[in-house]
Amino acid sequence: MNADGRRNKKLRLLSITIMFMTAVIGLTACGGAEKVDDKKENVIHEKEADQRVAGVDQLKPEELPKAMLEGKYELIYKQFSPEFKGEVSQSEFEQLSKSFVAGVASFKEEASFLLNELDQRIWVDPSGHKGLLAIFDEQGTILSMQIQELGAGLESDNHLTHTTFSLPFKEPMFVFWGGHNVLLNYHYAHEMQRYAYDLIQVENDRSYEGDPKLNESYYAFGKDILAPADGVVVSVVNNIPDNAPVGVMNEEDPAGNQVTIDHNGEYSILAHLKQGSVKVKVGESVKRGEIIGQLGNSGNSSEPHLHFQVSDGENLFESRSLAVKWENNLHPRRGEMINGEE
Numbered sequence: 001m002n003a004d005g006r007r008n009k010k011l012r013l014l015s016i017t018i019m020f021m022t023a024v025i026g027l028t029a030c031g032g033a034e035k036v037d038d039k040k041e042n043v044i045h046e047k048e049a050d051q052r053v054a055g056v057d058q059l060k061p062e063e064l065p066k067a068m069l070e071g072k073y074e075l076i077y078k079q080f081s082p083e084f085k086g087e088v089s090q091s092e093f094e095q096l097s098k099s100f101v102a103g104v105a106s107f108k109e110e111a112s113f114l115l116n117e118l119d120q121r122i123w124v125d126p127s128g129h130k131g132l133l134a135i136f137d138e139q140g141t142i143l144s145m146q147i148q149e150l151g152a153g154l155e156s157d158n159h160l161t162h163t164t165f166s167l168p169f170k171e172p173m174f175v176f177w178g179g180h181n182v183l184l185n186y187h188y189a190h191e192m193q194r195y196a197y198d199l200i201q202v203e204n205d206r207s208y209e210g211d212p213k214l215n216e217s218y219y220a221f222g223k224d225i226l227a228p229a230d231g232v233v234v235s236v237v238n239n240i241p242d243n244a245p246v247g248v249m250n251e252e253d254p255a256g257n258q259v260t261i262d263h264n265g266e267y268s269i270l271a272h273l274k275q276g277s278v279k280v281k282v283g284e285s286v287k288r289g290e291i292i293g294q295l296g297n298s299g300n301s302s303e304p305h306l307h308f309q310v311s312d313g314e315n316l317f318e319s320r321s322l323a324v325k326w327e328n329n330l331h332p333r334r335g336e337m338i339n340g341e342e
Contacts, residue, residue, distance in 0.1 A: 065107035111335035196309035256299020
């Protein structure tokens with residue numbers, strides 16, 4: 001393996017995303033960390049950050065990009081969890097980081113949210129071509145970091161569906177995956193799911209209350225799912241058992257229970273529904289806002305959530321995902337709460 005190959009392998013090792021950490025932390029997400037907008041407060045925080053970077057204290061999550069740009073790699077590495085240190089050595093982390101930040105003058109925050117005691121942050125450089133993701137626990141330990149070459153946006157980002165879609169639920173939901181880069185939306189790397197969304201329900205910065213191994217503990221489980229626009233049902237799956245949360249996922253039937261609706265050649269796909277909850281049949285016409293089933297945890301899912309996308313064909317795995325034109329000019333992005341009643 002040549003030097004570039006070894007570097008790419010280590011980059012992949014460093015890129016431990018939430019998707020691959022579900023056994024530890026679930027699909028979880030939300031809240032929104034408090035942001036400091038006042039310029040005076042920002043100056044004070046920068047001075048405090050300089051003191052901590054010098055070794056007085058560990059970094060706060062919001063100080064990570066500045067420490068990366070200033071080459072404080074040893075201090076950052078000390079905050080890695082033991083498991084994360086097992087994935088990449090300090091010298092490898094320093095080498096990768098130096099290459100990544102070369103030519104970058106600053107990072108801006110792209111998303112920030114709290115969920116189930118985890119603080120998750122995403123930053124991008126001003127060009128939008130480089131991104132940084134980090135996940136912190138309550139003690140400030142860095143459980144995961146991902147540095148990513150994002151590249152330029154795709155032309156298809158601006159080609160919206162002809163159909164205007166409503167949100168397929170009534171209650172507020174949280175966008176766990178959604179947006180036009182791979183840090184906001186891991187689906188973005190794959191043409192067939194590029195503009196998909198994964199949505200959960202959150203209360204008080206938590207997606208569940210009680211035993212996390214029970215679907216019934218999750219706020220989203222069993223919530224009504226609605227037709228996002230008028231159309232004709234072309235596909236239904238209703239018999240896939242729901243997974244136990246944070247357990248073994250069903251890779252044989254990745255979409256789980258699902259409903260696909262034809263909206264004049266644009267197909268909405270609503271997946272991971274609750275077993276036995278689907279109320280519509282193939283060939284049936286549905287109206288916008290009609291209940292079609294309930295949110296579940298079937299298929300390749302670690303926690304009750306809704307996978308929603310619109311494609312140019314009815315087969316999820318043989319079609320292209322389309323950027324969705326939402327009602328009220330909505331643009332859901334990772335880390336945001338959206339309300340179906342608005």
